Amino acid sequence: MLSRIADSLFWMARYMERTDGMLRMLKINLITALDRSGQANFNWQPVLKIFTSLPPEEVERLSLNSDEVLRYMIFNKENENSIRSIVGKARENTRGAQDHVTKEVWESINEFYHKLNDPGLEKAIARGEQIVMLSGLINQYLHFTGVAEVTMPREQGWNYLNLGKFIERGVITADILDIKFSNISNDLANPSDVPYWRNLLLSLNCYELYLKRYQGSLDGQNVADLAILNPQFPRSLAYCLFRLERTVQHLSDEYPENSDPVKKIIGRLRAKVEFADMESISGVGLHTFLTEMKLNFYQFSNALGRTYFAYN
Amino acid sequence: MAKNDLFQHYHAAPEFWDEMRLPDGAVRTHYEAVVRELSQLPADDLKRKEELAKQLFMNQGITFTVYFENEGIERIFPFDIIPRIIVESEWLHIEEGIKQRLKALNLFLKDIYNEQQIVKDGIVPASLIVTCPHFTREVFGIPVIHDIYVHIAGIDLIRDADGTYYVLEDNLRTPSGVSYMLENREITKRIFPNMLADNSVKKVSDYPLILGKILRSLAPRPVGQPVVALLTPGIFNSAYYEHTFLARYMGIELVEGRDLVVDDHKVYMKTTRGKRQVDVIYRRVDDDFLDPLVFRPDSALGVPGLMSAYRRGNVALVNAVGNGVADDKAIYAYVPDMIKYYLNEEPILQNVPTYRMEDIEARAHVFANMEKMVVKRTNESGGYGMVMGNKASPEELDGAKAAILADPRSFIAQPIIKLSTVPCLIDGKLQPRHVDLRPYALCGPQGIEIVPGGLTRVALREGSLVVNSSQGGGSKDTWVVG
8 A cells, every 4th residue: 555545534533533423522521511500610721721822811711601612613714623624634544545446435534524524513502402403413423333343344445444533542541631630739549529420421421430349439540540551442542542453453464564663663563552551550640640641642643654654 | 289388489590400300390300209209297306306416416416616716616518318329320420430530540540650652652741740839749659559549539529400420529628528438328217217218218338348358458567467547636626526437347447647757668556565556547638738747848747758658668658649730621622632641531521621721722712601601729728719700899800810811720711610509498498509429439459349328418508509618518318219
């Protein structure tokens, strides 16, 4: 496969995964904002910090106005990280690699793009149909993942898609945990209020799993345990790293000469999570642990670039 | 009993050949079934089908981008849902004519880049060849595989007032539009499935298979699975959709110049597993941009060193480099002579009468009849550099004359042909519009194959005779029935 194509597929998958992360965050937080008990206003700061590069005063200005946040994060064309922009980038990458994704995958992304660019869609905010709109967009994303799953051949291209997808997912999970926990000073024993944890668990899409596994009580220790260490939870760092390592293995089976650096990095990274427990993580400090994880993801991504994508 | 009044308001102008109606207003036999079925559709259904067709093009990404106030707007190439129908007997005539023409043109290109016998025998003037901007000295004497220069030709045909087919243009470089021929048919399958089946329309879908087979047969290396790539200028090219379409349906790599590298006179792709040698390149990049070391040094679309690999026979390029000398509009006038010279045959398809502006008598005749003429630049295409005598203002005509006098070699004139009309659905009503026809001929070691049909381009503006998409043209599905 052409290096350029591998690179495009990798980034397409990253952008699509980010789209999913953002849409989910927006929807859950919007619902939380409605659910509040009345006194304190719901604050969008954590979401804005994770998914935009706005200066603090802008974050401050937007943080109390849900509709403005939606407009900025979904539709704003000047915002390079808006859903509209990143789906546009995913589409550009797919367009350049069109002969390596199935026609169905291309059509799904293309439809998504046109849906976002339909001037009628933004009006849903003014009509008070924000949640319906977000659900519609999430369904469009699910359509894409389903179509990719069912139609894409399990060749090289599939592996590059998976690399992009699970790196991005891991980074998002680490980001969400980092920001949410720094709000409560990384104190795992902090008995923060129930809505706070519920919001976090819903954002990670693991509320139900959490309830089943931990039978009730919401506390930081368990939340971090689930999101970092649980190998059955598809958004946990452990799961993302497991998938990444397996994908790297597939690639290096086909191309053993050159994949050493990539294999080493992912091996190290995985060991770090696999042999950790909450005690050891608390030992180094949650914030330090997550920051290191993010840095390692970044290094891994760079190594992939040097090994497989270098074409310039 | 008709369920709509579609056909009641269809008035074809008598001075043109209407492909659906006879001069007395009766429907031609080969259109009868379609007219019958269309009349049975409630008016709303047609509107819905038109909408559906638009949606299908949009969702498949068959669009081009128009830039307006710094914002890219995606448009679809207008598609008229009413099929254009050609009877098989006429098609066979067209097919024979194109095959004959292409055979002669291939022989001409071989001759002109080697012995130049046709010039020595005084059939084509040497001055015309050397002044042609597309005559490419850099490829002189380079042998090409199977002596095929034109593997893919899009020869434009039109019909005059009496229904005769004429060749308007030979497109022998990188003719585009074939994906529209194929996609238009796919859309018809979705909007008029029964009508299509009832008319036993000949299929066009084999095109990518035939082309793929030809491309693989051109590999210079004796390998079982040659590596074939389609070289595209990239996603900003207006034909990019077509490039992805063809690569996908031939199962070949779609590459850009930056994906290729030349080493020791061989061409390689840069892949995730290192370099991989490429045997055949179906290039959709113009000659000028192919190799910055030989042609335009500022080209970022090409591959430095590509021509050196080509010269050594390590890579096949499709179409060959330098074909522009054969589809130059002034040299076009000599194609009938080429057919006689190389094949000793009479041309099956006629040229549109063409006046070369270097010829003083012809020029005087044209200047005296400017309002009946269309003046064209010899090295332009896409409807650019064209002056229609009946539409131009006196100032424009004077401007054209001055330009001709300044550089007569670069112009030809042709009488304005009364292009035939076909029914189109415009604002919910059937109206006659002018069309041309571009069949796509494929030339391989086994001979020439043409899938039955082609791209019908239609001038959607009322009265317009210019069908180019850059000038407000659209397209139609084209049926060969019989």
